[in-house]
Amino acid sequence: MPAKDKPNYWWSLLTMKCPRCRKGPMFVSHNPWNLKKTLKMPERCPECNQPYKLEVGFWYGTGYVSYAVMIALSVASFIAWWVIIGMSVNDNRFFWWLGVNAVLLIVLQPWVMRLSRAIYLNFFVRYDGNYKNTNVTTFDSGTSGYYEKEN
Numbered sequence: 001m002p003a004k005d006k007p008n009y010w011w012s013l014l015t016m017k018c019p020r021c022r023k024g025p026m027f028v029s030h031n032p033w034n035l036k037k038t039l040k041m042p043e044r045c046p047e048c049n050q051p052y053k054l055e056v057g058f059w060y061g062t063g064y065v066s067y068a069v070m071i072a073l074s075v076a077s078f079i080a081w082w083v084i085i086g087m088s089v090n091d092n093r094f095f096w097w098l099g100v101n102a103v104l105l106i107v108l109q110p111w112v113m114r115l116s117r118a119i120y121l122n123f124f125v126r127y128d129g130n131y132k133n134t135n136v137t138t139f140d141s142g143t144s145g146y147y148e149k150e151n
């Protein structure tokens with residue numbers, strides 16, 4: 001597949017696409033704030049058949065990723081606040097930022113949870129432009145029947 005057809009990494013990450021083909025959606029519902037379906041994922045990618053949950057308890061590690069994402073968001077909002085509104089030791093603007101940032105993190109929580117799963121899966125599953133002719137990524141390619149048994 002020519003490089004120009006390769007979907008952009010950041011775009012596929014932000015739109016929560018399968019890391020292997022960058023085409024199939026990782027989540028059933030497009031809207032992360034549909035809270036009943038926030039973390040509802042298909043068993044496998046509808047486009048390339050890549051399993052999303054690579055082992056039992058696979059998503060536990062996303063807790064660390066979402067922590068890192070929340071820190072990154074806080075740093076970004078801190079800098080934005082500093083540039084746009086400014087901060088001083090003589091007034092309450094810093095505490096306003098604390099409050100606004102806390103609300104921001106709560107509102108963004110469903111999206112952060114999804115993004116963390118997308119980032120986490122991208123650690124383990126590489127993009128494969130030739131996905132139609134290759135095998136899906138699993139933790140143990142020697143025993144390819146492993147996932148078939150589980151399903």
Ligand SMILES: [Zn+2]
Binds near residue numbers: 018019020045
């Ligand atoms: Zn896929």
